[in-house]
Amino acid sequence: MLKNKLTVLNLIVLVFLCIGIRNTNAQSTVDLRLNEILVHNDSNYVDDFGKHSAWIEIFNSAHNSVNIGGLYLTDDIENPTKYLIPKGQPTTLIPPRSYIVLWADNEPDRGILHVNFILKESKTICLFESNGRTLLDSVTIKSPQTTDVTYGRLVDGGAQWGYLEKSTPNANNDTKPKISEADKFVIFDPSGIGMTLIAMLVVFTALAFLYLFFKGIGFVMTKDARMASKMKQAASPGLVQEGLSGEVNAAIVMVLYLYGDQIHDQEDPVITMTKVSRTYSPWSSKIYGLRKSPR
């Protein structure tokens, strides 16, 4: 009976664990997003050669660094491996929740961040996994594109694309002034009463789960013990079982404690030397006990 219940419990625990494991691959290249593009660059962001070129911004939406080295960028979905972003370069590592800008100037000799195609309206830009098959993200460039106006996600990594009010290479697309979560909270709850109520409710709920769970477990455990005791009594009806009193228990524990306390590996540091007197016997004599070394 108890075994069955424990097996069910184990299964519940396993289910919980499986739900937990489901999302463990979340923080990797799958978190990369094409985030913002500029097709016609006249007086916008300048590259390391002083040129105004089209650019593509990739956003790492993960909370860990992701290296884009080894991935492919293309403007032709039929040719997914058009531009291989070189591996083993420190510049291709995007820090958590950060960005990298690649120049679409068809000048790959100018450095690893210069790709071998240019941006054109109505083309689809794709980012492929290092196997050249798995599509990580793509965007079709809407037509028409205005000079120096970027097309990007309205919120970093978000689903909605549009023309952005300000071009934000290597920065957050959402340029509206923000207030912190804490400040937002306090606008609606300036006295802290709301926080007290919500938080106490959460704390109570969390611990109430524990309470209910262990009340259930305790019920199962004591029920089994009661049943075992009943069965024992049924087997020998004449036997009256008496529980040990608290005092007796305390005495037993004290004795065990004292006994355990005496079993120690650090002996008394005072050494007493006494002469051991032995009655002489040729059997215990050192001389007779020693062997002579062979000559």
Place this chain on the structure above:
Amino acid sequence: MENSSFLNFVIDHLSQFLQYTAFANMTVGHIVMILVGLVFIYLAIAKEFEPMLLIPIGFGILVGNIAFYPGLEIGIYESGSVLNYLYFGVLHGIYPPLIFLGIGAMTDFSALISNPKLILVGAAAQLGIFGAYAIALYLGFSPSEAGAIGIIGGADGPTAIFLSSKLAPELMGAIAISAYSYMALVPVIQPPFMRLLTTNKERLIRMKPPRTVSKKEKIIFPIAGLLLTCFLVPSGLPLLGMLFFGNLLKESTLTKRLADTAKGPMIDVVTILIGLTVGASTQATTFLTVKSLGIFVLGATSFAIATIGGVGFVKILNLFLKEGNKINPLIGNAGVSAVPHSARVSQVIGLQYDKTNHLLMHAMGPNVAGVIGSAVAAGVLLSFLY
């Protein structure tokens, strides 16, 4: 001519050297903080108030308040200094979870498992955290600062350090000092409220002896505890994960060596590092402010509210419990997670009214529940305010 230029050289260098000494850079604030450090050390050694914590913190205050010429990579706030490297563990919340691992490995949750309704007392006592949060907001602290200050009411040093490192790192020194000081002062703060809120009849309530808890239940506890609390408040994971992990190491009985390390050498090392660096972070130039004073006042208030919350909740709970199952409200104060100090307070006060009514074992239930409760509360604050 040569002699006079040599003399000038010596004088110049001596005066330059003097500029580098603590005497030249000392302020009144440094002296005040050094005195505070000495008081901590005195309380720890002469009065035996939390010596394991107050000696490292007190000495840390001395270390942090020896004035120096800035820019020599000496101070705890100067990048590249040894103390700054050690402080990294505090600043990034590394040490508190390690301490929780040790706490888990040394805590016996039997009292809680045998009488699970005591878990709820541990939840009620967290009222101190949110009461102090509301008062801090009223006094003009920012919401993040108020959250960090409120956690003092959880009476849990590592949790206070963990949360303040995230919400208000600039207040961490004051919050940690306040939390640890009031933990040591639990026997002074709590009894008046316990007496005030209970009747003589209530103080004499005898509770049923806790039942024997099987090994299976003890093993299930950390696993179920982790899953049930952290699914609801994942932001409490660093603390609760380590707490329950440490407990599983202990209760499995197969990883005795790991449990012994976690509750022995490891927690000792981390306590030394956390105590010393938190103490050293109270550099007068950053610590001695009006805000710090406010934090100390709010800290004491939060402990009082937590005690009222715990005792009051037991009284309410008793209204619904049958005669014979009632809980002695004197264990309500133990819902704050100052383990085992607040449980000891319950025992001492209980014995004052009935010399044969030992409440320690019962009080340990809400006491360890308070550890879980304060970690959950920290997780809630983190998810709302971070």
